Amino acid sequence: MLSEKMGRRKFMKNMSSAFLGVATGHLLGSLPFARAEKKPVLEYRTLGKTGLKVTTVSMGVMNCSDPAVLLRAFDLGINFYDTADCYMRGRNEEMVGQTFKGKRDKILIQTKVHAHDEKKMRASVEKSLRRLQTDHIDVLVWHGHSSPEEVSDPNLFEFMSKMKKEGKVRFTGFSTHSHMASLLREAAKSNFHDVALVSYNFTHSKDLKEAVALASQSGIGIVAMKTKAGGYKKAKMGGLSPHQAALKYVLMDQSVSCAVPGVTTIEQIDECAGVMGTSLSKKNLEELKQYQSFLQGRICTLCGGCVGECPYGVARGDLLRTVMYHDGYQNDRLVEEVLEQRQLRQNTKLCSECSSCSVICRRGLDMKAQIRMAEEVLVHLPAAGKQFGVKV
Amino acid sequence: MVMTLFVLVGILIWCEASSGATPLESLIPRKDLPKEWTLIHGPQIYNKKSLFEHINGQAELFLQYGFQKSVFAIYQNKERKENQIEADIYDMGNVVQAFGVFSRFRNEDRPGGFGLDSYLDDHTALFYKSKYFVLLYATESNPDSLRQFSKLISSKILDSSPPLKVLSYFPKNGLKSGSIQYFPEGLLGHKFLKKGFRATYVDDEKESHLFLSVFKDPQEATNALKVYKEDLSKKGKISSANLIPSGIKALKGEDPYQGKVMVLQKGFYLLGVIGFEKEENAENRLAEFVKNVK
Numbered sequence: 166m167l168s169e170k171m172g173r174r175k176f177m178k179n180m181s182s183a184f185l186g187v188a189t190g191h192l193l194g195s196l197p198f199a200r201a202e203k204k205p206v207l208e209y210r211t212l213g214k215t216g217l218k219v220t221t222v223s224m225g226v227m228n229c230s231d232p233a234v235l236l237r238a239f240d241l242g243i244n245f246y247d248t249a250d251c252y253m254r255g256r257n258e259e260m261v262g263q264t265f266k267g268k269r270d271k272i273l274i275q276t277k278v279h280a281h282d283e284k285k286m287r288a289s290v291e292k293s294l295r296r297l298q299t300d301h302i303d304v305l306v307w308h309g310h311s312s313p314e315e316v317s318d319p320n321l322f323e324f325m326s327k328m329k330k331e332g333k334v335r336f337t338g339f340s341t342h343s344h345m346a347s348l349l350r351e352a353a354k355s356n357f358h359d360v361a362l363v364s365y366n367f368t369h370s371k372d373l374k375e376a377v378a379l380a381s382q383s384g385i386g387i388v389a390m391k392t393k394a395g396g397y398k399k400a401k402m403g404g405l406s407p408h409q410a411a412l413k414y415v416l417m418d419q420s421v422s423c424a425v426p427g428v429t430t431i432e433q434i435d436e437c438a439g440v441m442g443t444s445l446s447k448k449n450l451e452e453l454k455q456y457q458s459f460l461q462g463r464i465c466t467l468c469g470g471c472v473g474e475c476p477y478g479v480a481r482g483d484l485l486r487t488v489m490y491h492d493g494y495q496n497d498r499l500v501e502e503v504l505e506q507r508q509l510r511q512n513t514k515l516c517s518e519c520s521s522c523s524v525i526c527r528r529g530l531d532m533k534a535q536i537r538m539a540e541e542v543l544v545h546l547p548a549a550g551k552q553f554g555v556k557v
Numbered sequence: 558m559v560m561t562l563f564v565l566v567g568i569l570i571w572c573e574a575s576s577g578a579t580p581l582e583s584l585i586p587r588k589d590l591p592k593e594w595t596l597i598h599g600p601q602i603y604n605k606k607s608l609f610e611h612i613n614g615q616a617e618l619f620l621q622y623g624f625q626k627s628v629f630a631i632y633q634n635k636e637r638k639e640n641q642i643e644a645d646i647y648d649m650g651n652v653v654q655a656f657g658v659f660s661r662f663r664n665e666d667r668p669g670g671f672g673l674d675s676y677l678d679d680h681t682a683l684f685y686k687s688k689y690f691v692l693l694y695a696t697e698s699n700p701d702s703l704r705q706f707s708k709l710i711s712s713k714i715l716d717s718s719p720p721l722k723v724l725s726y727f728p729k730n731g732l733k734s735g736s737i738q739y740f741p742e743g744l745l746g747h748k749f750l751k752k753g754f755r756a757t758y759v760d761d762e763k764e765s766h767l768f769l770s771v772f773k774d775p776q777e778a779t780n781a782l783k784v785y786k787e788d789l790s791k792k793g794k795i796s797s798a799n800l801i802p803s804g805i806k807a808l809k810g811e812d813p814y815q816g817k818v819m820v821l822q823k824g825f826y827l828l829g830v831i832g833f834e835k836e837e838n839a840e841n842r843l844a845e846f847v848k849n850v851k
Contacts, residue, residue, distance in 0.1 A: 225614075227614055227615065227617060227618060228617055228621060229746075230742070230743035231743070231744075231745050232746075233745065233746035233815050234743075234746040237746070249613075249614065251613075251615060252615055252618070253618070253662050254664065254683075255664070256661065256662070259664075308613055309614075311610075340613070340614070342609050342613060342614070343609075427617055429742055429743035429746075430742070431746045431748075432748040433748065525625075525650045525651070525654070
């Protein structure tokens with residue numbers, strides 16, 4: 166299109182002129198580079214018996230799309246980074262190593278190893294060291310323990326002890342996504358583990374909270390992951406965004422040393438870091454609890470990932486937002502506001518008549534079920550429904 | 558009653574066949590295995606909820622890329638039991654997302670000659686074809702068997718769609734082989750750039766990148782360019798201009814983390830070059846890129 170209109174030479178001339186600041190008219194001119202920005206108030210906690218001082222908001226690197234995000238986190242003062250040997254077949258570790266070259270002594274790295282025979286585990290650690298471009302790993306955790314037997318396996322512990330003695334690893338622990346409470350209780354009985362990486366957020370049970378406290382009291386440093394639980398209420402709470410509120414909720418538990426929210430963009434790490442030095446009111450916490458049941462596998466986080474994927478241009482986010490407002494917040498006034506602003510009637514009709522949906526939710530939401538729920542919401546809103554011509 | 562049942566089964570078979578969908582389990586080789594191999598585990602299916610049980614936290618990345626379901630199996634060498642090959646076939650929903658995951662996993666350009674594009678080393682084979690991303694892991698060095706299994710699985714994926722056209726938009730000169738990646742969100746680490754492709758170029762041992770950010774419509778692309786400009790003006794350095802009267806917009810600046818950047822809008826795309834040293838090279842490359850993008 167561009168080339169057809171103007172040709173390469175003319176394009177180059179225009180680009181060069183503009184970029185060199187020669188073109189008249191619309192240039193904004195150069196601005197001071199890297200302007201001073203308000204940085205977050207850094208909060209540190211001790212990572213259990215390791216004694217390491219970690220920023221309460223740390224970073225899960227796995228979903229990180231670009232080294233720029235890591236550099237931003239570093240500039241913000243975040244000092245603890247969680248990665249794994251297997252993430253993208255080691256490419257994630259490579260990104261950490263490459264990005265923090267020359268900065269290694271200013272950061273702490275946690276990575277993982279899978280349970281195998283000693284030869285394979287040793288090879289895995291060696292590979293991690295090479296990819297991370299370092300001579301030591303600050304925290305090495307077993308990846309994905311799921312049974313108390315694994316947590317107290319003396320063979321695994323023996324290997325970890327060797328790694329420590331050889332200076333390859335400073336501290337060790339385990340990560341878990343399932344049966345977390347029982348694993349933490351088992352870990353608290355022994356002196357095996359320095360750190361536990363657990364899925365922990367406001368949707369989790371009192372039982373897990375108690376187990377986290379027990380493990381923490383035994384000296385295990387608790388690192389929380391999956392802190393956002395997918396997000397929730399869009400309206401800000403106490404000056405915090407939804408993700409910030411969820412993160413803050415986790416950090417209000419003093420048993421947690423730090424959280425490693427999975428971060429993809431610079432904007433997200435800015436948002437997460439902003440949580441340090443803030444607080445939630447009791448009322449906010451009560452609200453947070455109320456939405457807990459609503460969240461279970463149902464909520465659209467309005468991440469925008471599906472925007473533009475529908476060939477008919479249906480804005481799924483708006484449809485799903487009505488479900489969230491009606492079903493989760495029980496606030497039909499908000500639904501009506503959305504209806505007033507958007508062409509939801511046409512969208513709903515298009516969706517209900519569409520035989521195959523190509524829109525995919527990256528958070529695992531069942532889109533068809535959500536659309537059905539959106540239709541039901543509109544049916545239950547006679548006033549708004551009539552206004553927009555929806556059959557009621 | 559029997560007749561009704563017969564008709565129902567017939568309808569089901571017809572529906573399956575007419576949908577063109579390949580049942581995921583059927584992509585796992587079973588009876589047609591290389592003679593020295595045997596299936597010892599699976600096929601085991603994982604869905605969005607259970608994927609964490611299989612690959613732990615890495616499941617998040619797959620979900621980000623539109624993961625639908627996957628099937629897993631383990632093969633064992635009949636003579637050497639410790640010699641095993643693990644196979645994972647992921648249904649990623651569409652070919653773009655399948656390519657996306659593939660592009661995040663491959664380390665360098667070591668094509669194995671299967672699927673739409675592939676990677677092969679002593680222990681690992683990766684490829685994508687249609688909406689499937691396939692990952693094979695060998696416990697012992699075994700590139701020949703990995704290639705054999707990969708070809709077998711590839712042949713079972715009947716969809717013969719061509720490679721993504723967008724990949725051909727990236728100029729070849731200076732392109733680091735196997736460096737084009739797709740990100741479903743957060744291109745260049747920026748939320749506002751949303752989804753898109755990034756490729757690495759090497760000039761005099763210095764790396765720079767071309768990127769293509771994809772939006773719903775031209776207006777959304779224009780808005781993103783505006784946000785980009787605001788972001789650079791806050792955090793970096795910028796000079797910006799409407800380059801020509803026809804409404805094509807562009808900006809030039811310096812990103813605090815990525816280096817020098819030039820971006821312009823073409824339809825519902827933003828195209829850019831970032832991290833370069835020599836402006837002339839970067840401009841030439843961007844111009845070729847713009848010309849290629851249809």
